[in-house]
Amino acid sequence: MPIEQVIATYDHGAAEYEAIMQRYWHVEREPFISTLNLQPGQTVLDAAVGTGLNLPAYPAGVQVTGIDLSEGMLQEARKKNIMADLTLKVANLENLDFADNSFDAAASGFTLCVVANPVRALQEILRVTKSNALIAILDYCKSQNPEVQKWQALIEDAALNIGFPTGKIKWNALMDYDKLIYQSNLAIEVVQDHRIESPNPFSCGCQFLLRNTKS
Ligand SMILES: C[S@@+](CC[C@H](N)C(=O)[O-])C[C@H]1O[C@@H](n2cnc3c(N)ncnc32)[C@H](O)[C@@H]1O
Numbered sequence: 001m002p003i004e005q006v007i008a009t010y011d012h013g014a015a016e017y018e019a020i021m022q023r024y025w026h027v028e029r030e031p032f033i034s035t036l037n038l039q040p041g042q043t044v045l046d047a048a049v050g051t052g053l054n055l056p057a058y059p060a061g062v063q064v065t066g067i068d069l070s071e072g073m074l075q076e077a078r079k080k081n082i083m084a085d086l087t088l089k090v091a092n093l094e095n096l097d098f099a100d101n102s103f104d105a106a107a108s109g110f111t112l113c114v115v116a117n118p119v120r121a122l123q124e125i126l127r128v129t130k131s132n133a134l135i136a137i138l139d140y141c142k143s144q145n146p147e148v149q150k151w152q153a154l155i156e157d158a159a160l161n162i163g164f165p166t167g168k169i170k171w172n173a174l175m176d177y178d179k180l181i182y183q184s185n186l187a188i189e190v191v192q193d194h195r196i197e198s199p200n201p202f203s204c205g206c207q208f209l210l211r212n213t214k215s
Pocket of ligand 1: 006048050051053068070091093094110116
């Protein structure tokens with residue numbers, strides 16, 4: 001999807017985004033963010049922060065930078081009550097203007113299944129985080145259950161065009177995280193790989209904790 005279309009569709013869907021997530025894909029964000037073991041004074045990149053569903057989970061004293069392409073989504077994020085220090089800015093995750101090694105950690109929820117080039121986006125996260133930084137990822141992905149995989153193979157074309165009920169916001173519900181994480185030769189160590197299986201072929205997910213192993 002061209003960037004202009006991503007911006008337009010998320011601006012359009014920003015106000016209803018959280019109700020849709022609550023109904024179809026509610027995941028508690030505190031346990032997800034707590035895997036980063038953030039300490040006061042540390043910096044963390046939330047990529048792409050969207051309406052800020054992760055934000056209340058960041059502890060006090062941590063400096064959070066949330067980036068997103070959609071100003072409409074960021075406007076919703078500004079309404080959040082949060083304990084951490086927060087900076088929000090419009091930026092493209094595939095081409096960040098932060099210096100190398102800017103962040104102690106990073107988190108990304110339901111985003112790599114949306115960006116045009118997930119490998120490029122993960123490379124950028126690795127570039128702007130420090131060596132040994134922890135990176136928490138929560139997303140949709142292909143199932144590891146052979147029975148569900150059969151259904152997913154049948155719906156593969158449709159899955160690339162799945163959208164919210166508005167019919168506007170699209171994502172790849174069958175992101176191949178085995179390919180992205182294990183076959184991409186990126187400088188990462190997998191600390192945790194937790195798959196969220198579902199009999200619904202559109203609703204399988206994953207939660208990863210990665211360590212940046214660049215030298
Ligand atoms: C499904 S939402 C996830 C939002 C939030 N992370 C969450 O967990 O709910 C995907 C977000 O990615 C943003 N996005 C898509 N492509 C992007 C890119 N290349 N750079 C930055 N943000 C992007 C969209 O604007 C949208 O806010």
